[in-house]
Amino acid sequence: MDFLPIFFDVRGKPCLLVGGGEVAARKAALLNRAGARITVVAPEAREDVIALTVSTEGEYHQREFQPSDLDNVYLVIAATSDSAVNARISELADARKLPVNVVDQPSLCQFIVPAIVERAPITIAISTGGNSPVLTRELKERIEMAVPRGYGDFARLLGSWRDEVKSAIADDQQRTRFWESLIKGEVASLVFQGKTEQAQTTFREQLQAVSHEADKHRQDKTGEVWLVGAGPGDPELLTLKALRLMYAADIVLYDRLVSDEIMTMVRPDAEKVFVGKEAKHHPVPQEQINQKLVHYARQGLKVLRLKGGDPFIFGRGGEEIEELAEAGIPFQVVPGITSASGCSAYAGIPLTHRDYSQSVRFVTGHLKDDRPDLDWNMLAKEQQTLVIYMGLMALPVISSKLIDHGMRADMPVAVVEQGTRANQRVVTATLQDIDKAVSAAALKAPALIIVGAVVKLRKTLAWFGDQEA
Numbered sequence: 001m002d003f004l005p006i007f008f009d010v011r012g013k014p015c016l017l018v019g020g021g022e023v024a025a026r027k028a029a030l031l032n033r034a035g036a037r038i039t040v041v042a043p044e045a046r047e048d049v050i051a052l053t054v055s056t057e058g059e060y061h062q063r064e065f066q067p068s069d070l071d072n073v074y075l076v077i078a079a080t081s082d083s084a085v086n087a088r089i090s091e092l093a094d095a096r097k098l099p100v101n102v103v104d105q106p107s108l109c110q111f112i113v114p115a116i117v118e119r120a121p122i123t124i125a126i127s128t129g130g131n132s133p134v135l136t137r138e139l140k141e142r143i144e145m146a147v148p149r150g151y152g153d154f155a156r157l158l159g160s161w162r163d164e165v166k167s168a169i170a171d172d173q174q175r176t177r178f179w180e181s182l183i184k185g186e187v188a189s190l191v192f193q194g195k196t197e198q199a200q201t202t203f204r205e206q207l208q209a210v211s212h213e214a215d216k217h218r219q220d221k222t223g224e225v226w227l228v229g230a231g232p233g234d235p236e237l238l239t240l241k242a243l244r245l246m247y248a249a250d251i252v253l254y255d256r257l258v259s260d261e262i263m264t265m266v267r268p269d270a271e272k273v274f275v276g277k278e279a280k281h282h283p284v285p286q287e288q289i290n291q292k293l294v295h296y297a298r299q300g301l302k303v304l305r306l307k308g309g310d311p312f313i314f315g316r317g318g319e320e321i322e323e324l325a326e327a328g329i330p331f332q333v334v335p336g337i338t339s340a341s342g343c344s345a346y347a348g349i350p351l352t353h354r355d356y357s358q359s360v361r362f363v364t365g366h367l368k369d370d371r372p373d374l375d376w377n378m379l380a381k382e383q384q385t386l387v388i389y390m391g392l393m394a395l396p397v398i399s400s401k402l403i404d405h406g407m408r409a410d411m412p413v414a415v416v417e418q419g420t421r422a423n424q425r426v427v428t429a430t431l432q433d434i435d436k437a438v439s440a441a442a443l444k445a446p447a448l449i450i451v452g453a454v455v456k457l458r459k460t461l462a463w464f465g466d467q468e469a
């Protein structure tokens, strides 16, 4: 960051503007909107500039700049057309540690004046750090379009209710949730339609309902658990519901497979508890995770259990909610895009195809007593696609078992590492060669194996910018 973004209170404070032309007039108007007392120094000045010095109880000095003009002012803006004068003002102000802005000369500025989108009392400031005024303008236009005009009225309405809401809902987290739901809900939409009175009535009704709930909550301190699938990694594959709950949770228990990018989208002040594999690769035992969920929910918290992919597909989500059901804790389940769907789509491999595959099987390649425990006769059949989760370590066993049970040795196979993420890699080979190819590329978990004639379609259907490893 090149500049510290701050909003400076200049109400009633003398601020110096050197220059009286068109640029100075724009700065004078801005200082006036912020409530400053404007002192202008310039041999000549536009009438509107002079008028602003009068209306803000400032002064107009009709002469050249002199160093004593810097006495007793809070900030300085140099807007003359003489670059030598501008440079001198900058140097003198800097020596006195006064914040100074020289219009259109970032190297002489101690502060810059951002472009603004105003919905008073809301001000949105935009700066490209002096790099591109055109880009600043483009961003301003976008924000102008995206933020409804009514936001100013809405901010004022919210401000007028602050004290009442605070006394009606004592719990900080509940209060924050109330504000969040309000900002996205009916009250906002009524304000934006100009129906302010109706908005006030609806606000009161909603506050009464929530404060009644808050009383109930104080008596019965049971929270809720949301078991949510975060998809295979690309944050844009999150569902809208997942995103909403990620922003509403008090605490999040998350796995190794939930990508860092997705974790940055969780509500910033929610507590984050990692329950995946730790540095020494010891997973937090499932039983402990189940107990933690119950423990936090019993404290009255909204607990988000965030899992990679879909929680009901090789995610042990069923076990977690069984424990919650036994403990009488309310829960919701939100499906996610499983890695089979995500990896196949991003690798350009349709899981079914009228010509090559009429069914698809999701199986685990996780080793039990050092061997995958699977029905090989069924898996080795033609005209189907096999998707093998957690199968990387057992790949040599899996390929030789499938060949032993009748699958052709030249059946195409793909292994997708870090599917849907920017660093996705894909290895394709025949069943008999896939293990060697995967070792040569040094693929690591998480990786998903896809076996079937559909894999050959990747040659023409690959679209994601990954590379054949």
Ligand SMILES: C[S@@+](CC[C@H](N)C(=O)[O-])C[C@H]1O[C@@H](n2cnc3c(N)ncnc32)[C@H](O)[C@@H]1O
Pocket (backbone or CB within 6 Å): 232, 233, 257, 307, 308, 309, 310, 311, 312, 313, 314, 315, 337, 338, 339, 340, 343, 388, 389, 390, 391, 416, 417, 418, 419, 420, 421, 445, 446, 447, 448, 449
């Ligand atoms: C414990 S399972 C969890 C599966 C998850 N519930 C789902 O629906 O995708 C973990 C396995 O999922 C697969 N996996 C999950 N995310 C993946 C990704 N982004 N790329 C490749 N494989 C992935 C790997 O096979 C990994 O070993």
